[in-house]
Amino acid sequence: MPSPFSEEHQQFRKTVRRFCEEELAPHASEWERDELFPSWVFKRAGELGILGAHYPVAVGGAGGDYWFSVAKAEELPRCAAGGVSMGLLVQSDMATPVINDIGTREQKDEFLVPAIRGEKIVALGVSEPNAGSDVAGIQTVARRDGDDYVINGAKTFITNGTRADFVTLLVKTSPEMGARGCSFFLVPTKTRGFHVAKKLKKIGNHASDTAELHFEEMRVPKRYLLGEENMGFMYLMQNFQSERIIACASATAACGYMIDESIAYGRDRSAFGKPIIKREYWQHKFVDLTAKLEAARALMYRGADAYNDDKYVKNADVSMDTVKLISLAKIFVGDVASEIADQCLQFHGGWGYIEEFRIARAWRDQRLFRIGGGTTETLRYYVAKLMGL
Ligand SMILES: Cc1cc2nc3c(=O)[nH]c(=O)nc-3n(C[C@H](O)[C@H](O)[C@H](O)COP(=O)(O)OP(=O)(O)OC[C@H]3O[C@@H](n4cnc5c(N)ncnc54)[C@H](O)[C@@H]3O)c2cc1C
Numbered sequence: 498m499p500s501p502f503s504e505e506h507q508q509f510r511k512t513v514r515r516f517c518e519e520e521l522a523p524h525a526s527e528w529e530r531d532e533l534f535p536s537w538v539f540k541r542a543g544e545l546g547i548l549g550a551h552y553p554v555a556v557g558g559a560g561g562d563y564w565f566s567v568a569k570a571e572e573l574p575r576c577a578a579g580g581v582s583m584g585l586l587v588q589s590d591m592a593t594p595v596i597n598d599i600g601t602r603e604q605k606d607e608f609l610v611p612a613i614r615g616e617k618i619v620a621l622g623v624s625e626p627n628a629g630s631d632v633a634g635i636q637t638v639a640r641r642d643g644d645d646y647v648i649n650g651a652k653t654f655i656t657n658g659t660r661a662d663f664v665t666l667l668v669k670t671s672p673e674m675g676a677r678g679c680s681f682f683l684v685p686t687k688t689r690g691f692h693v694a695k696k697l698k699k700i701g702n703h704a705s706d707t708a709e710l711h712f713e714e715m716r717v718p719k720r721y722l723l724g725e726e727n728m729g730f731m732y733l734m735q736n737f738q739s740e741r742i743i744a745c746a747s748a749t750a751a752c753g754y755m756i757d758e759s760i761a762y763g764r765d766r767s768a769f770g771k772p773i774i775k776r777e778y779w780q781h782k783f784v785d786l787t788a789k790l791e792a793a794r795a796l797m798y799r800g801a802d803a804y805n806d807d808k809y810v811k812n813a814d815v816s817m818d819t820v821k822l823i824s825l826a827k828i829f830v831g832d833v834a835s836e837i838a839d840q841c842l843q844f845h846g847g848w849g850y851i852e853e854f855r856i857a858r859a860w861r862d863q864r865l866f867r868i869g870g871g872t873t874e875t876l877r878y879y880v881a882k883l884m885g886l
Contacts, residue, residue, distance in 0.1 A: 498798060501564045501805075509565055513547055513572035521576035528704040529858065532696075534581045536618060536660060539588060543615025548589040552597055556605050557613045563805035566590055566739075567798075570746035574754055577855060579862025580705030582747055587656045588612060590743040591870070592621035592665045595681060595736040599724035608663055608683050620661035621740075622652040622684075622710060623733065629654070630875040632667070632733065633676035637712065639668045646670070646682065646722070648715040651694070654869075658708025659696050661686055667733060670726050679729035683721045690715030701861030738815045740870045742804055742823045745797040745830045748866045752790050752837040755859050756783060759841040766846075779844060786837050793826075793833040800826040821883050824876045831867040838863045 502510070520541065521534075528534040542548050550565035552558025559565070566589070573582035596609045611617035628634035637650025648668055655664070663685045671678030684691065694709040724732055760783060763774030773779060803819040815823075838860040842849035849856050867873045 498795070498802065501798065501802060502568060503564075505561070506564050506568050509546075509550055509561070510568040510572055512545055513569050514575055516542065516545055516547065517572055517575035517577075521578075521581055525576060525578040525581070525704065528581065529578055530703075532698075532703050533659075533706050534578070534584060534704045538581065538585070539615035539618055541615065542585055542588075543613060548585070548615055549613030551589075552593075552609075552613055556597065557610045562809045563801060566743055567746045567801050570743045571750035573747055574751035574859075578702075578704040578858065579751070579865070580702035583702055583865075584657055584705045586743055586747060587621060588615070588619055591736075591740040592619040592657075594739040595665060595723065595732050596683065598735065599732060600683075601720075603720065604683060604723065611662075617662040618657055618660055620655050620657040620664045620708075622655055622658075622664040622666040624652060624654045626651055626653045626709070630872055633679070633730065635667060635669060635679065636672075637666075637668045638672055639670050639680065639682065639717070641670075642716070644719050645716045646719065648682070648684070648690070648712045648717060651709065651711050653709040654697065655708045655710055656705055658710055659693050659706040664710070665723070667729050670729075674727065676730040678727055679733070680726050681723035681729045681732055682717055683723055684715070684717055688715055688717060701858070701864055734820070735815055737871065738804060738820060738823050741827045742797065742800045744866060744870055745793075745823075745826050746801065748830050748834045748863060749790065749794045749797055751859060751863060752793075752834050755837055755841040755856060756786060756790065758855060759783075759844050762845060762848075773844070782840060782844075786840060789833045790837060793830045796822075796826045796829055817883065821880060824871075824880045824883075827871065828873050828876050828880070831873045834863050834866055 546559055547569060549558035550561045551563055554560040570586060576582055593609055593612050596604060600609060612619045623632060625635050625637060639646040639648045663683055666682045666684045667679055669678050670680040690713045692711040694711045697707045699707055760774055764772050766773050800823040803822050804815060807813050807815045807819050842856050842860045845854055845856050848854050851857060
């Protein structure tokens, strides 16, 4: 496949790289320790045009194609804290695509435009304490009351959840109809009845906040219903594709940095009289890991290309062939990323287990990839169905 990146994409890539290396990475350890990166990061990313390069000019984006998003996701791991990268990707590629796809002009003006500017922080509220992989099993309910909906229930694992200005929230409007009874709402977090119940402590991605949210008789006007009532599951399946492929782009890039840093470490670290990278065992290991990474990146690019073709060239929904390709990419990238992170940590010996080495944090952070946005097992189950097995 010829390089999908034009000169314009590469210029944008440099902007993201500079932002990560100069403005974010120097603070990464402090933000990891504090378990929160500051909110100015969203604003600054918005000012630099990082959050909306792939969104239309009409909503404050740059009108670029999907490869701008891929370039961004590939550079973000340079900020040296997976939590910062994740918080920004939720804002730009996970909680907002559905607003761009189906939002009204008023909804876009109120929510999407300020999100692209980084002036409003957004979270995606899908997972619940009793339903993650099985989204159709969510129990948060919105009942119609005059011109409003009244929402009761809970969401958990919500990235950006402690400080979001609004949540793109999936609920049941017709609980008896299962997946066909879900709807999306845009919910400002200052709405009465919205509560941040707790901030969850995680094993990785420490710099990002992850919340459990409770809703008690939370009254939301009908104008905040996104798209059609009871079509939420369909919209979510579309939205998932952006979430999954962009996470693949970020994970493959992070693996590339892990390999580069490990090889550099291995040139300086000696054992039994020579640098450990000069041991054939490790040389062959890094050759194999590099081959797997190249294969993973190629599959990710195929998925991104198919997504770009459906959404940006044909201006259509994501096709089932593309869904399958993206699911396969997420499965494969997940397995490869886990192997690379683990082997790179192993190559560092005891130092790999010590916080001051970046591999320790990178190893922890990448572990989420096989869980968030659809576990590898659930995706295998789903692809098997698509294959008619
Ligand atoms: C740090 C973090 C950030 C997150 N951010 C967000 C967010 O911003 N918004 C949001 O909505 N969610 C978010 N999530 C939630 C995430 O998407 C879910 O954790 C994920 O979808 C899995 O759901 P679950 O945790 O309920 O696991 P479960 O669904 O309970 O799964 C448990 C196990 O069962 C397996 N399993 C389930 N079904 C099958 C099957 N059919 N076949 C084989 N195995 C199966 C799973 O693979 C898994 O191993 C986040 C999670 C974390 C940890």
